Amino acid sequence: MDPRDPTTLEVLRNPEKHEGIRTEMRGTLVNKSLEDGSVLLTVEKYDRYFDIYYEMVEDDEFDDFERGDLVRVVGISKLDSQGYVEAEIFYHRTMARDRALSLLSILGFVIVIVVIIIDRDVLKEMIFDA
Amino acid sequence: MPDGFTHVLMGWLMVELLSIKFEWVMKYRALVLFGAILPDLGNFKLIMGEFGAHEFYYVFLPFHSLIGVLLLVGIFSFIFKQEYRRRAFLLLSAGAFSHLFADYLMIYLEGKLPLFFPFAFERVGYGVFVQAGQAFIIVLTLAILATVLHRKVIRDRKKK
Numbered sequence: 081m082d083p084r085d086p087t088t089l090e091v092l093r094n095p096e097k098h099e100g101i102r103t104e105m106r107g108t109l110v111n112k113s114l115e116d117g118s119v120l121l122t123v124e125k126y127d128r129y130f131d132i133y134y135e136m137v138e139d140d141e142f143d144d145f146e147r148g149d150l151v152r153v154v155g156i157s158k159l160d161s162q163g164y165v166e167a168e169i170f171y172h173r174t175m176a177r178d179r180a181l182s183l184l185s186i187l188g189f190v191i192v193i194v195v196i197i198i199d200r201d202v203l204k205e206m207i208f209d210a
Numbered sequence: 211m212p213d214g215f216t217h218v219l220m221g222w223l224m225v226e227l228l229s230i231k232f233e234w235v236m237k238y239r240a241l242v243l244f245g246a247i248l249p250d251l252g253n254f255k256l257i258m259g260e261f262g263a264h265e266f267y268y269v270f271l272p273f274h275s276l277i278g279v280l281l282l283v284g285i286f287s288f289i290f291k292q293e294y295r296r297r298a299f300l301l302l303s304a305g306a307f308s309h310l311f312a313d314y315l316m317i318y319l320e321g322k323l324p325l326f327f328p329f330a331f332e333r334v335g336y337g338v339f340v341q342a343g344q345a346f347i348i349v350l351t352l353a354i355l356a357t358v359l360h361r362k363v364i365r366d367r368k369k370k
Contacts, residue, residue, distance in 0.1 A: 186214065188216070196240045208290060
């Protein structure tokens with residue numbers, strides 16, 4: 081379980097206590113379908129499944145969602161006893177974006193190492209000689 | 211948090227900006243760049259995916275606060291000789307604060323920055339750029355080019 085989300089964890093443990101609460105959760109997209117012009121996204125969190133209706137702003141937005149994407153739900157408006165969530169706003173990060181993030185991070189570290197190697201004489205002069 | 215590449219660009223921009231006023235900064239650019247990635251050194255998720263990401267999350271989270279960054283930079287500055295320590299501290303700090311500033315501008319999936327930890331646990335962030343998006347990288351690249359151009363113009367004027 082994710083220790084970073086105590087609020088969400090509490091909400092999931094006792095959904096009946098927290099109906100209508102506004103909180104945030106992160107989950108993994110497991111399914112998507114089109115329903116009455118909205119996208120129905122099924123998000124998994126702590127082995128529970130949440131249906132999120134999202135109204136598309138652009139027509140091709142449906143294709144943007146991929147299984148495995150991380151979804152952040154901000155602003156839960158309704159939570160019934162079965163644990164279904166209706167979200168008003170959300171932001172999602174694709175697996176492709178996650179991969180890009182990792183690659184760019186490695187690239188950043190490589191650049192710093194290269195600059196350190198290039199400037200090694202300056203650094204050698206500065207570093208404490210044990 | 212933005213990716214390492216964006217942080218390096220942010221550090222580079224810091225080097226270019228500081229070089230306008232203090233030309234000697236360019237000689238020690240590696241310190242600013244290292245400072246720019248320093249708060250993320252414990253961020254396993256960026257390098258190793260989910261391995262260890264949750265276990266060490268709260269251990270490394272304070273390094274993204276103002277006090278945490280100063281402590282981290284302070285520890286690292288002790289590897290430098292006495293006469294260079296102050297300079298190293300300032301340059302590493304410049305890089306590390308550029309890191310925090312870049313993080314402050316991000317839209318987060320994981321949660322915002324605990325900038326004022328341990329005095330306040332509230333997380334802050336302005337949420338302008340998306341992680342791994344191109345917009346921030348483009349803005350930073352343009353800013354670096356503008357600063358390089360500006361320095362060149364100043365250098366040419368001095369020569370005349």
